[in-house]
Amino acid sequence: MSRVRPASVWLARLGVAAIFLGACVAKIRDPAAFALAVNRYRILPGEFVNLVALVLPWIELTTGLAVLAAPARLRAAGAALIAAMLAVFTIAISLNLVRGIEASCGCFSTRADAAVSDGWNLVRNGALIWLALATYLDAVRRAFPRRAPEAP
Amino acid sequence: MTGGASALRRGDALRLAGAAAALLAVSAALGLAANVLRPAATRLPWTSDWAHHVENLAFRAGVPVTFLEGARTRVGSTNGITFDARIPEQYAAGHLPGALNLPLEDVERQLVAHAARLHLDTPVLVYCGGADCTDALELALKLRSLGFTDLTLYPGGYAEWVQYGGATRAGDAP
Structure with a gap:
């Protein structure tokens, strides 16, 4: 990781932050529509669907801000949470694809005419996980310099 | 990633986990507060059937x-x-x-x-x-x-x- 140019890390941070800050807007504006999108994954018990729909967009907002502008420790935590969220999102989208459910992923839009999920969503999430991990490793190295993590 | 995480000392890992918990707590507070402050017509019930x-x-x-x-x-x-x-x-x-x-x-x-x-x-x-x-x-x-x-x-x-x-x-x- 120490060989990664700072400009590359900055681009990764900007990319991850922009995606997550952009993704949270529609969900915060219309939590009822986002709750329907959450329900369509049929992963959560019904009792938790609304709570997740209310809180998840704000996690996207705070982690996006942390990755963009926070000190290194908070930035590392934000990047780790983003990578974890992306992993969960990817599994959830994969489940719907396997089940043949023609639903939008609810990632950026809660509109009924949003594009239906497909394999492209998985590729995009894979790339975002890679960027989030690069951001995490750089932030950890800066936050805890005594024992820096090695390059993957 | 695994190497990076395992290279963290216990104290550093705890500080990192604390920062993550703080982000989650702030997010939960904001999300719940925003719903309370939302106009009643667009407020999402805490649970639905x-x-x-x-x-x-x-x-x-x-x-x-x-x-x-x-x-x-x-x-x-x-x-x-x-x-x-x-x-x-x-x-x-x-x-x-x-x-x-x-x-x-x-x-x-x-x-x-x-x-x-x-x-x-x-x-x-x-x-x-x-x-x-x-x-x-x-x-x-x-x-x-x-x-x-x-x-x-x-x-x-x-x-x-x-x-x-x-x-x-x-x-x-x-």
């Missing part, structure tokens, strides 16, 4: 569901038939192009009128007023009990179709 939402009822009953994009594709296709499960007055006021009216009462008798167009393996799309009605799901279950094998529910129904600018037809004809 999702178990009885029509999409989940259909999922448990094994009735495939499609959403707006899928409905547009099916309605525009000549390979299949669309049934509107609402009452005749609502159908006459406006329905999806090509849809036939098939309210729940006396389905068998009404199907005879469409017999020339129908086979048991004909792709059938059913809808009703919107996500709050279950007539279309009940119609799908009825049709399945009569032997139809290719049934799909459009839970968004007429309300969503109109909301997103879909073309409609008025009157008694499809």
Whole structure:
């Protein structure tokens, strides 16, 4: 990781932050529509669907801000949470694809005419996980310099 | 990633976990506070009866569901038939192009009128007023009990179709 140019890390941070800050807007504006999108994954018990729909967009907002502008420790935590969220999102989208459910992923839009999920969503999430991990490793190295993590 | 995480000392890992917990706590507080401060009309209840939402009822009953994009594709296709499960007055006021009216009462008798167009393996799309009605799901279950094998529910129904600018037809004809 120490060989990664700072400009590359900055681009990764900007990319991850922009995606997550952009993704949270529609969900915060219309939590009822986002709750329907959450329900369509049929992963959560019904009792938790609304709570997740209310809180998840704000996690996207705070982690996006942390990755963009926070000190290194908070930035590392934000990047780790983003990578974890992306992993969960990817599994959830994969489940719907396997089940043949023609639903939008609810990632950026809660509109009924949003594009239906497909394999492209998985590729995009894979790339975002890679960027989030690069951001995490750089932030950890800066936050805890005594024992820096090695390059993957 | 694994190497990076394992290289953290215990104290550093705890500090990192604390920062993550702080982000989650702030997010939860903001999300819940925003909902409380939202106008009542757009406020989301803390819990809803999702178990009885029509999409989940259909999922448990094994009735495939499609959403707006899928409905547009099916309605525009000549390979299949669309049934509107609402009452005749609502159908006459406006329905999806090509849809036939098939309210729940006396389905068998009404199907005879469409017999020339129908086979048991004909792709059938059913809808009703919107996500709050279950007539279309009940119609799908009825049709399945009569032997139809290719049934799909459009839970968004007429309300969503109109909301997103879909073309409609008025009157008694499809």
